[in-house]
Amino acid sequence: xxxxxxxxxIRAALCFIxxxxxxxxxxxxxxxxxxxxxxxxxxxxxxxxxxxxxxxxHAVRSFERGDSISNTxxxxxxxxxxxxxxxxxxxSFGIHNGENHLWICCIPSPEGVWQALExxxxxxxxNSWDQINGEKRDLLMKLFRIPQTELASLESPCRIRDLxxxxxxxxxxxx
Numbered sequence: 001x002x003x004x005x006x007x008x009x010i011r012a013a014l015c016f017i018x019x020x021x022x023x024x025x026x027x028x029x030x031x032x033x034x035x036x037x038x039x040x041x042x043x044x045x046x047x048x049x050x051x052x053x054x055x056x057x058h059a060v061r062s063f064e065r066g067d068s069i070s071n072t073x074x075x076x077x078x079x080x081x082x083x084x085x086x087x088x089x090x091x092s093f094g095i096h097n098g099e100n101h102l103w104i105c106c107i108p109s110p111e112g113v114w115q116a117l118e119x120x121x122x123x124x125x126x127n128s129w130d131q132i133n134g135e136k137r138d139l140l141m142k143l144f145r146i147p148q149t150e151l152a153s154l155e156s157p158c159r160i161r162d163l164x165x166x167x168x169x170x171x172x173x174x175x
Contacts, residue, residue, distance in 0.1 A: 007111035008056050009051055011103045012129055013121035020097050025121060034106075034113040037073045040095045041081055041103040047140055049163040052103040054168050055060035055081035060107070062172070072105070083144055085166040101129060132160060140164055 017023045031038045041052045059076035062068040070076045071083055078090035095102070104121060106113050114123070133138070137160050141151065144167045151160060 007109065008053075008060075008105050008107040009114075010056075010103050010105045011114070012043065012049075012124040012127070013104045013117075014124065015095075015100050015102065015121045017095055017097050017100060020095060021123050023095065023120070025119070030113065030120075034110045034116065036110055036113055037105075037107040038113075038160050039074050039077045039105040039107070040100070041078070041105070042093050042095070043101040043103050043129040044136075045093050045139070045143060046081060046103060046129075047132060047161040049103060050130075050161065051081065051164060051168065052105060054165050056105050056107065056166065058172055077105070080168050080171055083164075083171050085171070098100070103129070 003168040015023075027038050027040070030036075039052075039056065041055070046052055055077045059068070059073055062076055062080075063073055068076050069079055070087065070090075075087060075090060079085065079087070079094045082090045082092045086092055102121070104117065104123075106117075117123075120121070140146065140160055144164050146160065146163050146167075150163065
């Protein structure tokens with residue numbers, strides 16, 4: 001899988017899941033039909049669209065090099081998003097039962113795939129999930145083990161996104 005030949009597209013979406021296993025089966029069917037990888041990132045746990053982009057980038061690269069941690073690109077991307085080698089931690093950065101705020105990624109993004117996914121998701125046009133308010137900052141600090149002293153060392157506390165992306169990239173080094 002060559003990342004230059006398989007560009008990904010990421011969109012913000014909402015959905016309500018009552019049965020996670022059944023939902024994943026429907027996504028796998030769309031994935032099979034369009035020969036695409038469909039990755040669902042929990043937007044509430046990510047530092048915005050760039051976080052999802054970087055997780056996908058590193059996951060694709062690890063598969064290209066043959067040194068992936070997991071067996072699937074989808075799980076590999078979730079592991080990078082979590083900055084963890086543990087699949088249970090990575091899976092927590094994906095979907096859950098109930099209301100989901102998601103970044104949906106398709107690799108590649110063939111014609112018709114997004115229309116097929118409209119059966120499962122309500123796609124959004126705004127970028128409100130790119131915003132990091134105080135509550136989200138606190139959650140990101142907890143999830144990525146960012147101490148207050150490290151955050152205080154930044155020019156601006158708004159740069160927490162950079163610290164999170166650094167931890168995503170560090171997973172590659174910590175293999």
